[in-house]
Amino acid sequence: MAGKTPFYKTKTFTLTAGILIAVVCMWLAVRPLFDNEDAWNQVVNAFQQADYRSLPLIWGTLIVFYWLKAWRWRIMLAPVGNYRPVKDLLPPIMIGFSLNNVLPARIGEVARCFVFSKQQKVPFSVAVSSLVLERFFDLIAVLFYLGIGLVFIEGVDPKIQQQAWVLAGLSVIGVFTGLAYVMFTAPFVAFVEKVAHSLRIIPHGLTDKVCRLLEKGAQGMSALKSARLVFFMLGISLVKWGLNCLLIGLSLWSFGLPTNPTIAMVLTGVVAIGVALFPSPGYFGVMQLCFAAVLLLFVKGEKGEAAIFASSIYYHMTQYVPVTIVGLIYFVKSGLTLHEVEEKKEERDLVKAATPEIA
Template sequence: MNWKTLLGFGLSGFLIWFTLRGTDPMEVWTHIRGADFLLLAASVAVATIGFFWRALRWKVLLHPIAPDTRLRDRWAAVNIGFMANNLLPARVGEFARAYSFARLDPRVSMSAAFGSLVMERVLDALVLAVFLVGAVMMPSFPEVELGPRFTALLQSAVVLLAGVGFVLVLLLAFPTTVVRIGESLARRFLPETAALRVIEALESFLQALGVARDPVLLTKALAWSFFFWFWHGLSFWIGMEAFGIEAGAVAAFFTEAVVGFGVALPAAPGFFGTFHASAAFALDTVYGAGEIATLAFAYGYHLGGFIPVTLIGLWYANRLGLSLGDVRESEAKVEAAVDAELIDPADRSLDA
């Protein structure tokens, strides 16, 4: 129970209380029981199939390392990773995914697999930022006064989209120069140990940009990313319909983007609290879908999607001979593997 775990549980508990304050939980439960379970099952099925699309996209990201990785290995590792996020604290899913895939395909090291996931997260952030800004610019976006906080949120999304794109262009065009500038700034403004860690992180990130240096692979990865998040947005749309929320497709993609950024915050296993507060903000505060219907969707859709990937991930972990304890320790093992392939702070001085 380190500080990250405590922070995650604390924030989740607060956000669950915050979303349910002033409401009757039994009323929310009654609305969940009154949902169209056929549509809800369809939305969960669409969301679960999305993990298959993730496995297909991962082949493109792994191509510079091993162009012929097996789909069944990628599919197993994806499910193990999301199972870990659902059951274990401190967001160990990405580490578990890299660790399990390296065991399934020994040609790909843990650090290389983890590096491909760094690129995956960058692509996800770019696509979700596009969806967020695009939804706001649509004529159907609600004309409501949401105050300075919402304005700041939109400005942050625009800055994020522009900033990440600009930094990626610099990294791709001038990788050596960027590393040298990073080293210079780190030496000047940070203590030696912290500076070395920053330099290691930058070098590790540059190693993860193998896909981005190939125009064909980058185009494929972007296309897969847009397809995946469009597909996942459909599951939100169908799920909203299951709970009587007829806000439309744009609202579904806006909600998906808000939730996508919201669940990046520290939380208890399974994104409890962060998912629900993000969905409540998008659908109730922005689109006025109604507090009870929104909460019923948030809790019902989230729980429905939680179960399949968790069971599939547990099944694959068992087949691979991994216990939850092994999965929990994957973070330390991946970090050790990454450190081993980068500069060892104990053997290097900044002045060397």
């Protein structure tokens, strides 16, 4: 007889926690506006005076962003098949992001793997392994832009800039660690296991789980033993996240806020890390708090606070709406149901453990 599901793994807890995170983060984001009686009128005025010529540029950039994401996934899956980026891979990607936008517990990641495995008739674990590798390259790219932004940004504490050099160095180390992981998986995992077991403070069960995840991440990646291919994937990741910096820059420009590239880089990193650490449904609240936390360092005044909040909504919704609509259309066309996805309980836990969401 199956054991009772722990309360913290139930849908009720997950949904409640996600909503609570969204409410708290949104309250913290709008709190500076409470001191100004005319704040909400200023938010409305910010939307009325915004320059919406950025909208087609944002949507065009968004198309290229997801196209690159599909192409990178194609390279990662090359060992198991020759998939078409737009026809075979883009639908599962959009389905995953759309369901993450409307459902808690990152069910979209499970749906993405499930849809791909069903449509292409490949093991579910193959899709999961590619997502592990994908998240790794995303993390490196995010840390790269965050580090560069913090190093060269003006008007911040010099101590923060010094710490940014450390972050940039860690990004470089991460690149070479990833190369070692992909190209020399067996000895790499053996080394990690040996080091972890030598540290008595780390439980053996946790060590074994981490090593299994590492092995799972390399499963099906045996053909990616070429440093050229790995650097190619890294290059795509950097371009993709550079486009995300552009999306933020366009949103700031629309509301007359500073468009310094270093600010956009820092904000990109903070948003990516924020939504990974605090997974609220649709990223509501978290996105707005990240904008406020970064931009209030450079923008002063009541009108500036209103413009920051308005720009965060603009950046969020110009992606949320089209991605959700396109993804749900693909999901309906797939013929699959949410019930089928939710039945993959063990796989869901594996995906959640192996693929922390990076925006």
